[in-house]
Amino acid sequence: MKAIKILVILASVIALVSCSKDKAIQLNSPNQAQQIIPIPNSDFENWDWQPLPQNWKTNSCPFCLLQYETYIVQKVSDFHSGQFAAKFIYNNVYTAWAENKFSIPAHPLSLKGYVKCNLYGTDTVSIEIKIFFNTVMVDSGRWISSSSINNYTEINIPITQDASQIDSASIRIQGGHKMGYPNSNTELWVDDLTFE
Numbered sequence: 001m002k003a004i005k006i007l008v009i010l011a012s013v014i015a016l017v018s019c020s021k022d023k024a025i026q027l028n029s030p031n032q033a034q035q036i037i038p039i040p041n042s043d044f045e046n047w048d049w050q051p052l053p054q055n056w057k058t059n060s061c062p063f064c065l066l067q068y069e070t071y072i073v074q075k076v077s078d079f080h081s082g083q084f085a086a087k088f089i090y091n092n093v094y095t096a097w098a099e100n101k102f103s104i105p106a107h108p109l110s111l112k113g114y115v116k117c118n119l120y121g122t123d124t125v126s127i128e129i130k131i132f133f134n135t136v137m138v139d140s141g142r143w144i145s146s147s148s149i150n151n152y153t154e155i156n157i158p159i160t161q162d163a164s165q166i167d168s169a170s171i172r173i174q175g176g177h178k179m180g181y182p183n184s185n186t187e188l189w190v191d192d193l194t195f196e
Helices: 002-027
Strands: 073-076 085-089 096-103 110-118 125-133 136-145 149-158 168-175 187-195
Touching: 073 096, 085 096, 085 168, 110 125, 110 136, 125 149, 136 149, 168 187
Parallel strands: none
Antiparallel strands: 073 085, 085 187, 096 168, 110 149, 110 187, 125 136, 125 168
């Protein structure tokens, strides 16, 4: 009789531990629903007729006829996924850049994306995130590379978490800024940006 009571108590303890353990696994599960924070044209699939990336302001001018390359933010089919990516080329005159500012419903922890780059000498490329509340910057994050990356590589840019209230974000991508020899320009490819 005493042995049966011990077995029942032992079985109860094991059952309780198992239930608690399953609940903890579910709470920490990577399959938990996370809020999606959309970034307009984050995968660079949408381009207008010029072609310039939709929802992004750039300093690229595909139709300008000057003695140097002015189509410096390009639609390319060398992509990480989808059909297109954006390629930023420093033309030895202007730094290629694109910026996208948009409303967000929640504070992102980081910006994830895929990049590769060919850097000339000691040049750098960067991606900068700014988080705003009522037009005032309240948080930010930044990635800078000073070395070439031959294949698409995932980057994860942490964003500071100082603000409790936010309403919008901006992402600025910049490709190179140092003068090189002709045909030795810095190039940066960017695709699949997502807020985590």
